Every structure is written in structure tokens, then in C-alpha cells.
Amino acid sequence: MLPQRVTIVEVGPRDGLQNEARPVATADKAAFVRRLEAAGVRELEVTSFVSPRWVPQLADATELLGQLRRPAGVRHHALVPNVPGLERLLALPDEARPQEVVVFGAASEMFSRRNLNCGIDESIERFAPVVARAHAAGLVVRGAVSCALGCPFEGPIAPAAVGRVVGLMRGIGVDHVGLADTIGVGTPGRVREVVEAAAAHYPLTDLSGHFHDTYGQALANILACLDLGLARFDASVAGLGGCPYAPGATGNVATEDVVYLLHGLGIDTGIDLDALADAGAWISERLGRPSASRAGTALHARRRLPT
Amino acid sequence: MLPQRVTIVEVGPRDGLQNEARPVATADKAAFVRRLEAAGVRELEVTSFVSPRWVPQLADATELLGQLRRPAGVRHHALVPNVPGLERLLALPDEARPQEVVVFGAASEMFSRRNLNCGIDESIERFAPVVARAHAAGLVVRGAVSCALGCPFEGPIAPAAVGRVVGLMRGIGVDHVGLADTIGVGTPGRVREVVEAAAAHYPLTDLSGHFHDTYGQALANILACLDLGLARFDASVAGLGGCPYAPGATGNVATEDVVYLLHGLGIDTGIDLDALADAGAWISERLGRPSASRAGTALHARRRLPT
Numbered sequence: 001m002l003p004q005r006v007t008i009v010e011v012g013p014r015d016g017l018q019n020e021a022r023p024v025a026t027a028d029k030a031a032f033v034r035r036l037e038a039a040g041v042r043e044l045e046v047t048s049f050v051s052p053r054w055v056p057q058l059a060d061a062t063e064l065l066g067q068l069r070r071p072a073g074v075r076h077h078a079l080v081p082n083v084p085g086l087e088r089l090l091a092l093p094d095e096a097r098p099q100e101v102v103v104f105g106a107a108s109e110m111f112s113r114r115n116l117n118c119g120i121d122e123s124i125e126r127f128a129p130v131v132a133r134a135h136a137a138g139l140v141v142r143g144a145v146s147c148a149l150g151c152p153f154e155g156p157i158a159p160a161a162v163g164r165v166v167g168l169m170r171g172i173g174v175d176h177v178g179l180a181d182t183i184g185v186g187t188p189g190r191v192r193e194v195v196e197a198a199a200a201h202y203p204l205t206d207l208s209g210h211f212h213d214t215y216g217q218a219l220a221n222i223l224a225c226l227d228l229g230l231a232r233f234d235a236s237v238a239g240l241g242g243c244p245y246a247p248g249a250t251g252n253v254a255t256e257d258v259v260y261l262l263h264g265l266g267i268d269t270g271i272d273l274d275a276l277a278d279a280g281a282w283i284s285e286r287l288g289r290p291s292a293s294r295a296g297t298a299l300h301a302r303r304r305l306p307t
Numbered sequence: 308m309l310p311q312r313v314t315i316v317e318v319g320p321r322d323g324l325q326n327e328a329r330p331v332a333t334a335d336k337a338a339f340v341r342r343l344e345a346a347g348v349r350e351l352e353v354t355s356f357v358s359p360r361w362v363p364q365l366a367d368a369t370e371l372l373g374q375l376r377r378p379a380g381v382r383h384h385a386l387v388p389n390v391p392g393l394e395r396l397l398a399l400p401d402e403a404r405p406q407e408v409v410v411f412g413a414a415s416e417m418f419s420r421r422n423l424n425c426g427i428d429e430s431i432e433r434f435a436p437v438v439a440r441a442h443a444a445g446l447v448v449r450g451a452v453s454c455a456l457g458c459p460f461e462g463p464i465a466p467a468a469v470g471r472v473v474g475l476m477r478g479i480g481v482d483h484v485g486l487a488d489t490i491g492v493g494t495p496g497r498v499r500e501v502v503e504a505a506a507a508h509y510p511l512t513d514l515s516g517h518f519h520d521t522y523g524q525a526l527a528n529i530l531a532c533l534d535l536g537l538a539r540f541d542a543s544v545a546g547l548g549g550c551p552y553a554p555g556a557t558g559n560v561a562t563e564d565v566v567y568l569l570h571g572l573g574i575d576t577g578i579d580l581d582a583l584a585d586a587g588a589w590i591s592e593r594l595g596r597p598s599a600s601r602a603g604t605a606l607h608a609r610r611r612l613p614t
Contacts (some may be wrong), residue, residue: 188530215605216565217564219526220412220526220527223495223527257522260524264495295522
């Protein structure tokens with residue numbers, strides 16, 4: 001039984017642009033977010049309060065959020081790695097402040113050590129005060145679990161390892177959890193096992209999927225999740241970004257491809273697919289590279305032809 | 308309940324190369340087929356006996372088949388549009404002659420008229436003597452149904468229209484039927500309806516799926532077919548080819564992506580994925596264009612890195 005409605009969390013402005021070679025001006029980022037909102041996207045991962053030393057592409061987090069006027073019904077998300085990052089976010093005026101913050105863990109011990117400079121257990125300990133402070137300020141906290149299907153250093157990751165870190169996130173009060181196939185190696189059977197391992201700790205309504213299309217498997221994996229009742233997915237318009245550790249990577253699944261699938265299945269997203277494809281074409285042009293979305297490319301080509 | 312084993316019909320040498328801009332020398336085509344066979348592919352759509360006037364890329368059908376030495380257990384397929392085409396095929400010596408011929412119909416009246424210069428009913432009448440002659444010569448006949456999900460001229464195609472042409476093919480003795488999403492517009496729910504409409508006329512073991520990745524939906528559609536018990540799919544290594552009528556088309560689903568999915572699901576294909584990806588990289592280089600396979604590209608990049 002498929003869900004009747006699915007929520008797309010558009011991660012292009014953060015996860016996407018963070019992993020693109022060409023920098024984008026703050027005003028263009030704001031215009032990009034506005035185009036996505038005008039296309040009906042209601043949840044957006046807009047930026048990150050990671051140290052500008054590590055992620056210079058997103059050093060303009062405060063400035064960008066200050067330029068945005070969030071429409072009614074729209075929720076913004078931002079990554080926060082630690083309490084100082086969260087304090088920078090909380091210093092924003094109410095109307096500019098994202099309603100949801102994301103802490104970023106991993107199901108792979110080696111990936112955690114390379115990416116966060118500490119093991120999984122220690123990363124959860126470090127996140128605990130972030131979660132507490134965010135909750136005190138009235139924010140929702142998502143926990144992202146990277147390498148939920150496989151790790152570039154460790155190889156395949158056992159579903160039990162995913163269940164373990166999801167349980168630890170539950171223990172520190174994380175509100176909902178995103179399961180991320182960071183290097184895109186998952187296939188539907190394994191994805192099902194991972195969702196089931198996470199569902200031991202959270203109801204399905206508090207779980208979301210984040211898939212990469214590196215091996216072309218993202219939509220098949222999303223279909224498997226839909227069959228389980230999952231109804232929340234990250235996606236990146238034009239397939240922006242990816243994982244810098246994944247060789248030959250096409251990155252995030254393209255939002256246009258996901259929305260095409262969902263609408264074809266009769267599932268409501270609230271998104272205007274043509275307007276979304278236009279936003280994808282617009283940012284691709286700004287980045288000087290072709291869109292990585294197949295649906296976006298096909299829709300755009302079709303609309304340029306005489307009818 | 309997924310099938311334990313799936314048969315891939317590799318259509319790159321015919322459907323793929325027919326729709327590529329750059330011509331390929333006959334010797335390279337033969338080398339390509341041999342690489343695919345060495346990778347474990349056991350069913351290959353090798354060429355076409357359509358008039359060279361219409362498809363000059365495949366004018367070397369007789370010469371190509373003469374250069375091939377079919378390994379034990381391998382089956383070759385060839386398109387035959389009419390009795391004269393079939394007679395050219397039958398003139399080949401036994402060891403070079405394909406075991407399976409393909410007649411090409413459509414579920415869309417307008418597509419049939421534009422592509423075959425006659426309506427659906429008349430196309431079936433024309434195929435009847437081809438089927439009879441092929442059977443008399445001991446060949447298996449597949450009926451391909453193009454536009455099974457949608458038509459570039461008519462738009463969406465009703466599953467009942469697919470059921471109708473499949474029933475007509477049954478009537479003239481076609482052995483098994485391939486359902487083709489020629490322009491790649493299908494999504495899993497509609498695909499299921501189409502397979503069910505065809506299954507009114509043939510057992511599932513005599514049906515196969517042919518999907519295009521124009522909108523990125525091919526693997527999700529294949530997963531839906533697997534869930535129904537379908538166990539035979541066309542695919543084109545490196546995503547070669549496509550439909551010349553589909554704007555902005557990436558074409559056929561890439562064999563590497565399909566095999567990655569199937570192996571991930573624990574389904575046996577008999578194919579060595581690394582060797583397959585090498586064949587895809589090899590022909591892409593010959594064609595002077597990047598591979599359209601995501602799995603192929605990722606596997607190839609990974610293997611070039613130091614481990």
C-alpha cells in the first residue's frame with residue numbers, strides 16, 4: 001500500500017551546492033531557493049553552519065538566510081555540526097531561522113573517524129548537547145545516518161550497524177532520522193533490511209530516505225521504501241552534488257526524477273514538475289554543467305520543441 | 308516473490324548501434340558481440356534484416372553474422388520486418404543463423420502508421436506469413452510491442468490497447484512478446500497494468516520487458532516487473548541507442564545498471580558485471596561518447612583507482 005502523499009526534502013541548496021566545483025553567489029543561492037519554493041517545494045535543506053574553514057562554499061549561511069523570506073508553510077533545514085554552529089543559527093531573527101537542524105552521523109566507524117574525526121559513539125556524545133540546545137530553542141532535530149548501505153572504506157555495512165546508530169540517536173532525543181546511501185551502492189532488498197532495522201527505533205513516519213544515483217539504483221530503492229510505507233525522501237534538483245569520496249559519482253538522486261516517479265504512481269507531492277525542471281535547468285546553467293536529472297532533461301527538451 | 312534467475316537480452320549491437328550517430332565497422336561489431344558473450348551474456352539481439360535503405364547502420368547483417376562463431380548456449384536474435392528480410396536471414400548457413408527473429412508491432416495506431424506505414428491490424432496481417440515461415444524453418448518468434456506505455460504522437464496508451472495487440476500477436480502464433488516503453492514515460496503502477504493486460508494472452512514466462520531510461524524510471528519499472536514474476540528483460544550495454552522520436556532521450560536502460568540491480572537482489576544472471584562494464588567502456592570509446600550507464604561508469608572509475 002503506497003503512501004498517498006510524500007514529502008520531498010530538497011537538499012540541492014546545501015548538500016548539492018556544497019559538492020559542486022563552481023561557487024555560487026549568495027544572491028543566486030537565494031534566487032535558487034525562491035524558484036524551488038515557487039515550484040511548490042515545502043521542505044528545503046538550505047545551508048550549513050559547519051565551519052567555513054571546512055566548507056567555504058557555505059560560509060555565507062547567515063547572509064543567505066537573511067536574504068530569504070520564507071513563504072507560509074515552508075520549512076528550512078540547516079546542518080549544525082556542534083553547539084557553536086547552532087549558536088550562529090540561533091542568533092538569526094525568528095523569521096530567518098531554520099525550523100529544523102540536522103546532525104550528521106554515520107553507520108560506518110571508519111567513515112565517522114575520517115569525516116567527523118571521532119568514532120560513532122563519541123559523535124553521538126558530541127551531538128547530545130546540540131540536540132538539547134536545539135530543543136530548548138523550539139527546533140526540530142533530524143539525525144542523518146550516512147553510509148547506511150555501504151562505506152567507501154569499510155565496504156558493505158550491516159543493517160544491525162545502522163540499527164545501532166539509529167538507536168543511539170533515539171537515546172539523545174533526535175526527532176527523526178534520515179537513512180543515507182552516501183555512495184549509492186544499495187539495492188532494494190538491502191534497503192528494505194536497513195529501513196526495517198531503523199524502524200525498530202522510530203515509527204516509519206519519523207524515518208526518511210536519502211539515495212544517491214551512483215549506480216543508477218536510487219529510484220528502485222525509493223520504490224522499495226514506498227512499498228514499506230516510507231513517505232519522506234531527500235532529493236537534489238538537477239542531481240546537484242554528490243559525495244566527494246565516491247569515485248565516478250553522479251551524486252544525489254535528482255528531485256525531478258523522484259517527482260516524476262511519485263506523480264506517475266498517483267502520489268501527491270505538492271510540487272509543479274515543470275517549474276521544478278525549470279529551477280533545475282536554471283541552476284545547471286549557473287553552474288555551467290548539464291543537469292544530471294533524466295526527467296529534468298527530457299522535460300526541458302520536450303518543452304523547447306514546437307508542439 | 309522475486310525470480311531466482313533473470314535472462315538479459317542484450318540489445319546493444321542492434322537496437323543500440325542502430326540509433327547511434329557514429330557508424331561502427333563490421334569487425335568492431337563482431338568484436339563487441341564477442342566481448343558481451345565472454346562476459347556471460349547468453350541472449351543477444353545482434354542485427355536486423357530491415358532494408359538497408361531504411362537502416363544503413365545494419366546493412367552488414369549477413370556479413371556480421373558470417374564473422375561470428377556463436378558459443379554453445381548462446382542465442383542470437385535478429386529483427387525481420389517481412390518475408391524478404393526473413394529469406395535473407397534463412398540464406399545464412401545454420402551455424403551463423405540467429406535462432407530467434409523479432410517482428411515489430413506497436414500499441415499505438417499513429418506510431419504504427421508512422422513507423423511501419425500501416426495500422427496495427429494490417430501490421431499483424433503482414434507479420435502472419437513471417438511467423439509461419441520462421442516456424443517452418445524452426446525459428447522462435449518474438450513480437451515486440453512498442454509504445455506499450457506511451458506514444459510520442461498519441462500520448463498515454465491504455466493497457467487495453469496493449470492487451471489488444473498482444474492478443475493479435477497470439478493469434479498469428481508469435482511465441483513470446485516483449486513490452487517496450489519506447490519513449491520511457493512509464494512508471495511502476497502503469498507498468499504493472501500493462502504487464503497484467505498482456506498476461507491475459509501469454510504466461511509470464513513468455514513476456515519480457517524493454518524499458519528506456521529517458522525519465523530515469525527504467526529500474527523502478529523493472530523492479531515492479533520482477534515483483535510480478537517477470538524474468539526476462541532487454542537492456543543495452545552503456546545505454547547505447549534510444550528512440551530517435553523521443554526528444555532529449557537517453558535511450559535504452561543500461562545493462563550494467565540492470566545487472567547491478569539484479570545481483571544486489573540476489574538474482575542470478577550468469578553475467579560477470581566487471582567484464583560487462585569493460586565491454587560497455589570499450590564500445591563507448593569506439594563511439595567517441597561517454598557511457599550512459601551509471602553503474603558502468605562508477606565501476607570503471609573505481610577499478611582505475613589504486614586500491
